[in-house]
Amino acid sequence: MRGFHIDMNTAQFNKPYLKKWLKQLSAMGYDTIIWEIEANVQWNTCPECAAPEAFTKDEFKEIIKLCRSLKMEPIPLFQTLAHCEYVLKYDRYQNLSEEKGTIKQYCPQNPDVLPFVLKWIDEYIELFGKVKYFHIGADETWWLGKCEKCKAYAEKYSLSDLYIDYVNKVVEPLIKKGITPVIWADMALSHPEALKKLSRKIVMFDWIYSVRRGDGEVHIWGEKSGKFDRNEIPQKAMKLFKKYLYPHGFEYGRVPETFYSADYLADNGFDTVTCPGSSSYGDNVFAPRNWYHMTNTFDSFGKGMAKNLCGSVLTSWTVHLHPWELQLACIAMPSFIYKYPGKPIQEYQDYFVNKYFGIKDTAFWQACGLLSIESLFAYTDSLGFSKDCTKVPESYVKDTITKISVENRVSAELENCVERHGEYKEALKLFTKLEKKVKKGKGLIKLWQLMAANLVNRSEAAILLLKNEENVRNDVPFNEQTAREAQKILSEMQKLRNETEKFYLESINPSRVKEYMHWMYDAVEKALKQK
Template identity: 25%
Template sequence: MEDVNFPQRLVHVDLKGAPPRMNYYEQIFPIIASMGATGLLVEYEDMFPYHGRFSHLRAPHAYSSEDIAALHTLAATYNLSIIPLIQTFGHFEFILKHDEHRPIREIEHYPNALCPTHPDSFPLVTKLITQVLELHTSDKFLHIGADEVWHIGKCPRCQDYMEDKKMSISEFFLAWMFKVAWWVKKQHPHLTIIMWDDMMRNVTADVLKSSGIGELVEPMVWQYQTANFDLPSDIFSRYSSIFKGLWTASAFKGATGSTQFLPPIQHHINNQLTWKRVLSENKGEIKNFRGIALTGWQRYDHYAVLCELLPVALPSLCLCLRVLTQGSFTESDHDYVSQALGFPHRINVLPFPRPQVVEQGANFPGHKVYVGVQMWSNFVCKYQAISNSEGMLGWFSDYLRSRNFTNPVQVENIMSQVNEVAENLSELRTHLIPWLLEVVYEDTVEEWVGSFIDPLLKKLTSVIEECKTQIMIGGRVRDYKKSDY
């Protein structure tokens, strides 16, 4: 099998959840550069300092223009290029959630995709692109998104337009992307435009050619599986006959579940290895391979909960970069990355099932958050084990408690176990908040704690209070008077 090189190895920085503080970039850039990263694919979403009539799009801790300038300077220090990513069709939630932009939704009730035939859509998209590119004047690439446009051609205006032009959904999609890309090329001819490929993955070569999109963009083929990629057999030959360049995308986090909290590292290592194999097998079909982006999704969409935090996934990222630079994953590769991140042992690439021994002793940036999330996951598993235990199910069921017919001997044992988890979790909360604040902003800390720690603490407290009530009652005669029949 002929080997394949990855000319560009981009680290995707997804800012639509848990955006890092600027000083965290200072800590991790030298690490990821030393591991083989060549650039950053920065998906700003609401973290960009939009101004004027778009000021309302900014998150509370959005980066300033000075921050973005500093990001460029810092990246250049470590020979990292920056590619901004702006969604221009689907995943438009951070804009369409605002009432003033509700009219340009494709489906009025859903904030996912814009309506390409609405007269305000194109001016809005071009103004957003203009503001972003004003702070990226030295960059050579622009990613215009366009993945997972599930709601397309649904509104009456779009349906009338397609019927009038005799267009299929695919042709309609390509027409909008051509319009956006044409405008970008006209205004910024030096830019190479990239877009996600999934919406045109099954479009025929004839339709792609007739759309003209091949002269304007380069597709980024994403796939996060670990064995056999779900890709059309002719995708590489077809794309190479249409487009001037080709990119791929793997994942180092955020691709194995919307509520994932620890990255299954071996899965992501295997994803990189599979990409290497697939590209090697198709090397003869691929012309002008640009490189790969290691995606690190922070939410599945703007409304979803946070998945793996960046500090928790830094070991996964470094191991995946090592795979791409070395072309394999050996024990020496494992040792190299583990030692570079300060682990006194090999990084655990199989963190599930939980609970497991918490990996401590590392000293990479954000390692305390890495430890804290592992501890939290163990406490969750311990509570789940108690909830499903013979004691809880056999002596503390909803039915028995509703009749106040419980044995204090068993209840005291249950309360002791639950109380231990509650105390440990409460103590972790006090430590984890300042650990998180070293890396992310206050609103992210509030969300993570409010999503994952506080609900469990509330549940544990409720069980403890019920235990106290049942112990006070103390082994009563069964109440036969309460009946649901």
């Protein structure tokens, strides 16, 4: 499997854009598309959740027909446990929630949940037609065991049993229909105690975005999920995964196998697919961490080619807002890996700039790298929005500055913003020079310029707001110069906002673009207007 994940939770793509990219993905050698469409089709099971410009079923069937005609297998992805914010935010469905008043997760012990989910799965199958695979999500179910019923079940058995028993019930009808179920592997790896009970008909999508070969670190799932180096791996994980972490023996000088979990799952009888990411938590909203994602994608796809594994799927989470065009270095990579197995990533970099820009120059990679480190009010957490796609309070940026001040972090944040500002400016200069130098692909370079300019402007806004907070703390009176600087930054921000909005309207439905602009700009603009 050589797949690409289309996430429409946040980015509600329009039909022309999807059709254009399907043709490009097919030309790049992809053979599978994972469709996470959520609220972007007019559903009968949950009509309330449909986005304002949601596809009719006939419109979406046309897109799936094109997907198949391009020799790419469509796999529907429907979240059946967590990541159901787009459903649970409606009062009618609140009774299905794991915890009253929350919208993150269904309750696996609620007798109304399974019939609701299975009915919706049937509607997906009717929409997609005959499918080989069906992805039921089931990742990041961190609220397992919170309600009284689930807590009692987990105490009697285990969280692993609670999770796996529910997943088995969801996939059973699919298996009876001859459809192969797929789940994300993180929760089975976090709670593996009852793994022997999980149906081996399930394909495991083993996603991990933070690792790459050569850094000596591995990701361990569990209560304290995270990256660990050789000497920090928790004892429990070491006991369970040792032979996969150290397939050639545990001794001084050896580093753990980066993608050990894929081998563990395969050895336990699951068809397993490795899943890197071209967009993930920690990215700026204007640009990805290019090298971070490239190395993860390169090594993960290389791992997926192993005989005991079943390929790879590149995920792209649109909650981080930056577009596929800026992820092209990752998206185009698998075709190179399959065509030139064993060649190093540095040769891919040369291949990429020659193919897309007609040049032999490292400046593009240098410029991308200079935009990769996050800065205040340029990434999701610091802008106050997430996958639930709810409105950001007008005072969010102001309140964040106050919180930073109370926690005595103003100096540290200011230092980071000043350093990032210098890097972003240098990147913008490099992209401006590249625009004149490239023989093709000028449009892509101009897009990078636009996003670099956004980051320069955003870091300037953060610096001004932080300096103003310092002045307030030190009883320095407000002055007209600060007001003029704020107005200058705000004017540039509004100009960039208009250009950015124009770009997104080419690919994303208007009502969602309006929300993009709200998430990216509104609270920052509000804070600047108050200066």
